[in-house]
Amino acid sequence: MKSASNTLPEAPPNDLTAGIDWACDDHAVCIVDGRGHQVAHTMVAHTATGLRDLITFLGRHGAGEVAIERPDGPVIDTLLAADLTVVVISPNQIKNLRSRYGSAGNKDDRFDAFVLADTLRTDRPRLRTLQPDTPATVALRRTCRARTDLVNHRVAVANQLRAHLRNVFPGAIGLFSQIDSAISLSFLTRFATQHQADWLTPTRLGAWLAKHGYSGKIEPSVLHARLIAAPRGATGPHADTQAHITQALVTVLTTLREQIKTLAAQISDQLDAHADQHIFTSLPKAGRVRAARLLSEIGDCRAKFPTPESLACLAGAAPSTRQSGKARAVTFRWACDKQLRDAVTNFADDTRHANPWAADLDQRARDRGHDHPHAVRILARA
Incomplete structure (x- = not known):
């Protein structure tokens, strides 16, 4: 460094x-x-x-x-x-x-x-x-940002798929926990329309789930009941035309999942080769990708952060204070490094699940009436 x-x-x-x-x-x-x-x-x-x-x-x-x-x-x-x-x-x-x-x-x-x-x-x-920064840090930063962009793209396409299914096949939306999970995408590849899903029974669904290695803890009978209870989707020729849209979105999401996984593996390899990796991987709930993002966004030159407050300000974790006479306003800090803020707040948000001090600080902020994003920024600053 x-x-x-x-x-x-x-x-x-x-x-x-x-x-x-x-x-x-x-x-x-x-x-x-x-x-x-x-x-x-x-x-x-x-x-x-x-x-x-x-x-x-x-x-x-x-x-x-x-x-x-x-x-x-x-x-x-x-x-x-x-x-x-x-x-x-x-x-x-x-x-x-x-x-x-x-x-x-x-x-x-x-x-x-x-x-x-x-x-x-x-x-x-x-x-x-x-x-x-060193070439290793620059390369790591670019890989992390590329993965973040793909994750954001995946979320956008998943929302698009969810909105589409709400009109043509509502039963597939709440069947599994996530619309863009591997099992959900496999289900939509095989059962893209209401007519195809009508063929399923609890026994047939259970056999299909076992074949695809379903690891959820929900019984096939419960999942089948969800399909039956949901509003019926489109049928007939209209359903067949809409199935092409479903398959197009499923294909995009499948590709995005594969590329995100590939970049995550590359990030892990680059992190192992970095001289400062031991500092960031030692943080609570840092993981691999999160530690790599923190390392790459903070960079090698620690001299640009002479105090902890300077890092908090650049990361947008510290509020902006404006005062004139008796008027004083403490507001959200808009001018900051957005990539650094995302990395720091993402890390802080997860530490509260593993660190008692972080969990207590977050809870005290919520008790004072702050919403979740504000409480996370308070924790990130601390």
């Missing part, structure tokens, strides 16, 4: 600072001197040649420090490879900093590049240099 200081020197090299307004196709670049005067500006294309021109432009004018709005991507890799100092200033900060230079609030890429460069010149004590 990295712990080196990431503070800026009192003065920039050559008394020059640069700002880059990142975009998809091209990037605006501005260089200012120690008095805030624009020395040079240019536009570079987001191509291999354009990025080489960017480094040449900065080197020709002697700019050694660069402010930019995002912490990753080819532009960042190019700047770091050229041994330039990179400082990340969030888009929300830039939005507020524009008011320094006028009240119109106009948005212009070249002007934003100037704002970035000038802020790097004036606000140096409050800014920190970017400390890139």
Whole structure:
């Protein structure tokens, strides 16, 4: 893990600072001197040649420090490879900093590049240099985020399947605990319509469940009773046409489950190979995927979190306080690292099931009238 200081020197090299307004196709670049005067500006294309021109432009004018709005991507890799100092200033900060230079609030890429460069010149004590994570951490982060995206996609498709079945085959919705479980998807593959399900009896259903290795503790007679008690679904030609939609959604969910499982195995292998894995796997109820998410989102450079409060704020676990005169409001912290917040709160939510201290803290928050998400953020901050 990295712990080196990431503070800026009192003065920039050559008394020059640069700002880059990142975009998809091209990037605006501005260089200012120690008095805030624009020395040079240019536009570079987001191509291999354009990025080489960017480094040449900065080197020709002697700019050694660069402010930019995002912490990753080819532009960042190019700047770091050229041994330039990179400082990340969030888009929300830039939005507020524009008011320094006028009240119109106009948005212009070249002007934003100037704002970035000038802020790097004036606000140096409050800014920190970017400390890139190791390749192992970056790879782990990307794998974890890809798995999270697939899980969210699976939930969305499962909701779509549930809404579809509510109209054409209601009995399949509450048959098993989860609509996207392996046994539920197998059932819908074989019995996609009400007519096909009408063939089932408790004995036939029991035989089918045994063949597919059903591990639930509910008797086939109870499951069959659920099918009978549910509203009847569509039958006839209409049911056959709707079955194609059911099968399409089931196929998507089956593929998603397989790929999520594959990524989970890859995450476990990458976690085993990481130098810091023992720290995060030792946490209560951390598991494998959750520990990997915490490790990858917090990153290697612990110096960017000088206090526990700084980590809580970046993760959105600490509230935002606004006070003017006698008026004081404590509100939800919207400006934060959303990926880090999801990882930290997901971990905190599960610790209450294994750790008595966490369970007590969560219960006391609920007793004070906080809802579940608020109580989890309180636990995450603690």
